[in-house]
Amino acid sequence: MGSGLDVIDLGVVVLVMLGVTALGHRLSGAVTSRRSFFQADGALPWWAVSASVLATLVSAVTYVSVPAAVFAPGGDLTYFQVILGLALGKVAVALVLVRPFFESTNASTSYEYIGEQIDRPTGEVSMYLGLVLNIINSGVKLLAASLVLDVITGWGLAGCALFVVMVSIVWTTLAGIKTVIWTDFLLFVLFCLGAVFVLIFISVSVETGFLEALVKLDDQARLVLFDFSTDPAVRYSIWAAVFGGIALNIAQGSAQGTFQRVRSCRSVADARKAYVYAAFFYVIHLVILAVGLALVVFYWENPLPGEVTERLVDQPDVIFPYFILTEIPTGLSGLFIAAIFAAAISTLDSALAESSDMSMNHIYARFYKRYRRRDATEAHYVLVSRLLMVFWGLVFFGVTLFFSRYSAEGLLDLTFKLPNYVYGPLFGVIVLARLGIGRFNTMLIGVAVSVAVTLLLGSQSVAFFYWCPIAGTTMVAVVYLLERLRTR
Secondary structure, rough: OOOOOOOHHHHHHHHHHHHHHHHHHHHHHHOOHHHHHHHHHHHHHHHHHHHHHHHHHHHHHHHHHHHHHHHHOOOOOOHHHHHHHHHHHHHHHHHHHHHHHHHHOEEEEEOHHHHHHHHHHHHHHHHHHHHHHHHHHHHHHHHHHHHHHHHHHOOOHHHHHHHHHHHHHHHHHHOOOOHHHHHHHHHHHHHHHHHHHHHHHHHHHHOOHHHHHHHHHHHOOOOOOOOOOOOOOOOOHHHHHHHHHHHHHHHHHHHHHHHHHHHHHHOHHHEEEHHHHHHOOHHHHHHHHHHHHHHHHHHHHHOHHHHHHHHHHHHHHHHHHHHHHHHOOHHHHHHHHHHHHHHHHHHHHHHHHHHHHHHHHHHHHHHHHHHHHHOHHHHHHHHHHHHHHHHHHHHHHHHHHHHHHHHOOOOOHHHHHHHHHHHHHHHHHHHHHHHHOHHHHHHHHHHHHHHHHHHHHHOOOHHHHHHHHHHHHHHHHHHHHHHHHHOO
């Protein structure tokens, strides 16, 4: 592994990228304004938006590390609980945030909505928290994807990261959120087909029957779905997964990416359908879990070489890439490699559109009006928005190289853990904004308390899925009590 892509596989990857680029651009249509560039003029079908919602969350980590977690010694299906929590979280976003976002016609970002509900300074601080979250999320997910892709391609971490960033920039600058949503939809189809194909490929490649495999897997306790432990240090308990998954989705719902997708739909009903059906689309995660079980069965019959087994001790995430390179025929393996690239790109292109939207509307446009004493043309703003996407792409690339020194912690845990330092305050802010409670001074106190609670939970080895609901709920309670004291 890591010696470089076969020329045929490389050709397949390039053709897939070019094909998705061309088709995504054709489906996107023209861009005439910032609303067109960032909100698609509210003209996209809900099913494309729905697939895009989930494609943004199915990163290369999900595609590679989830099967690895099932395959590892002692691995099981308890990640299913996380899937359940995240799916319920999508329904919560549909019920809590879709209507106010869609009907907030005077706001162009989710943070302007927060400003309308609370006050402008709170909206601005929330925007910067959102940018920080975007930088952390993008850096971690790009790092994870690049580490996996380096195993397959041998291009080096920096080379893989740069390739993903460049393709993401090209796609996002073509037509903004319209290209993002359509290419995400196409990429979602691609990696869904890839996961299904692996299951079919292994099922016809092994001699172990389905029922026999289930019995053996059950004997090894690999079919365990739920962990009802109340130990707060257990990462994948049902309580941590459900409460954490719902809270994380609401916190993520405060981000501009959610606002963009809601406003890209044709109606409130369509926007709600997009998020509710995104919960059902989580079935692809179940397929990915099944891939992990299938790999266990396959390597029962085809034992791994000793050097690979030794490598898996320190790098468990390489098992699926190893299978792709050694077992999938050349050409078809190129499609799988393209699917892993797709999972990485579908995460990053959304972050580029989101960061550009925030920095354009909250920073550049206001700066321009203040110092030029007039508004610019929409064509000017769209051009600058594209340049901002290039800027943020370079920022994400730099952060990825910085985070690479911490990659030994494990990709799946790193992906969930780092952003949780920011999710608590964002959860608190969006819930308080939805209730119309708070003002800038009390919000600042609430954010400080939320961060302190998060740090305390981390120091006490509490599982990171608990951080957001506990820290965010504490912030809501503190701000509510402060506001009650003020009105007495």
